[in-house]
Amino acid sequence: MAVYKADKGWRATYSFKDPSGKYRRKSKQGFRTKKEAETWLAEYSVTNGKPTLNKGTLTLFSDYFDEYQQLRFGAGLKETTRESWHAVRKFVVDAYFNNITLDQITRQKYQAFLNDYSKGMKRKSVLKRHQIVKQVLTQAFHDGLIPADPTYGVIVPGAESKPAEEKFLQVDEFNKLLNYIETNDKLIKWNTSFMIYLIALSGLRAGEALALTRDDVDVNTHTISVTKTKQRSGVSTSPKTKSSIRTIAMPERFFDNYAKFINTKPKWNDGNELFDGRRWATINNNWLERIERELGFENIVSVHGLRHSHVSYLLSKGVDINYASKRLGHSNVTITQEIYAHLLRDKQQSEETKTLSILDEIN
Missing domain, CATH: 1.10.150 (DNA polymerase; domain 1)
Known part of the structure; x- marks a missing residue:
């Protein structure tokens, strides 16, 4: 009926x-x-x-x-x-x-x-x-329209997500990816690979990167302003949280290649968007996976995994987690600690070994 x-x-x-x-x-x-x-x-x-x-x-x-x-x-x-x-x-x-x-x-x-x-x-x-x-x-x-809830007690199947340690590129792989793009004159000027390069050096979310315009990149202060994110509908809205609105300092190497990227573009869309109105990162994910396999990486990560790899690299080099949390746009450092718990455990063990060594040297 x-x-x-x-x-x-x-x-x-x-x-x-x-x-x-x-x-x-x-x-x-x-x-x-x-x-x-x-x-x-x-x-x-x-x-x-x-x-x-x-x-x-x-x-x-x-x-x-x-x-x-x-x-x-x-x-x-x-x-x-x-x-x-x-x-x-x-x-x-x-x-x-x-x-x-x-x-x-x-x-x-x-x-x-x-x-x-x-x-x-x-x-x-x-x-x-x-x-x-x-x-x-x-x-x-x-509402009384059906006698029982058909979703009660069901089992939600599906493959389990990767372990946390597999969502990051190793330090040497991270460096290898950056160098692979930087040393290829074609890749540094191509939307797909340049966006991957930008995310790797900034830790931006894919939607935040897609929403960037030329006005958001300040070549004088060497910063990127994050004030919006691109939705799959093509509309740019306010970022995920208030703390996601931030200004990120970028290295000199980025701006050297940014100049090559923007000077190659024959035309810009009405919003002066860096990536010409692209709505999602599917093509970036596909290209990244192909290159990771080609380069023989141990972990195959997505574009979002580059965001994790960015922070993983910073933490491995001793950068303070509070700064890393603000750079990511997390609302509080607890979120960062939960996501990167396994990295922090490794760092804690390293610091503990260092501490015991120092204490043993006391005369």
């Missing part, structure tokens, strides 16, 4: 068993409004031995999802959160639950969806999509 939008007006479909036990279906379309279709379906069900009709059998999951989504958007959500909801609508609702009513989503069917959707994906990514769908179905349960 379902009500859904047809090419012309609304359509209602009613399924039932005839006296012989065979399933039959009665459909009618051409209703001007959804309410008219629901009224017809309710009346038809009465004449076919269904005196009461659970509203969950009349409501498409996609319709309820859209309604709930609009309520969430009306309450005020960040652009990144909105994009997550749009992605779930496209890659989950449309792909797995098209023309499915709320009552048809059982726990078994939902677990089957998770099992299929998780193929080739990280568990963390699957969990993010699941949490959005769970919000909607849990609300439908509390």
Whole structure:
């Protein structure tokens, strides 16, 4: 039993068993409004031995999802959160639950969806999509539209994320990557490789790098101003947190190559964006992985992994974690300590060995 939008007006479909036990279906379309279709379906069900009709059998999951989504958007959500909801609508609702009513989503069917959707994906990514769908179905349960929450007790599958120590380039690999780009006249002038070079030397998030304009780069003070981030929609918004708004000091080597990069560009877009309005870092990730394998790196990291590698390199050279935290744009140093805990443990052990050696030398 379902009500859904047809090419012309609304359509209602009613399924039932005839006296012989065979399933039959009665459909009618051409209703001007959804309410008219629901009224017809309710009346038809009465004449076919269904005196009461659970509203969950009349409501498409996609319709309820859209309604709930609009309520969430009306309450005020960040652009990144909105994009997550749009992605779930496209890659989950449309792909797995098209023309499915709320009552048809059982726990078994939902677990089957998770099992299929998780193929080739990280568990963390699957969990993010699941949490959005769970919000909607849990609300439908509390609204009394379905007798049970089909997401209760399900197992979220997917591959586990890399261990923390595998998300960083080793110091020698980090240097090798920088030198590989710097010594290739073509790469230092190409958007894809120059963005990787910039992130490696700055620790910027990919969205922050994509949003940079020529006005953000000060060649006189040797700094980069981070005041915005690029969303997948192409819109530049305020950064992730207030502390993400920051000014980053950059080394001399960067500005030597920055001059080559900007002087090569034949034209700029209206916003004078360094990377010509590019919205995401997919091409950068693909190129980086190919080069890492070509250079024989032990760890294959993403563009975001370069941000981790940047801080890893600084900490390995004795840079204070409080400064590193501000450079990254973390809201507090505790976040930095949690992310780089294994590096700090290594540093603590090194400092402990050094301390004991000093104390043993006391006469």
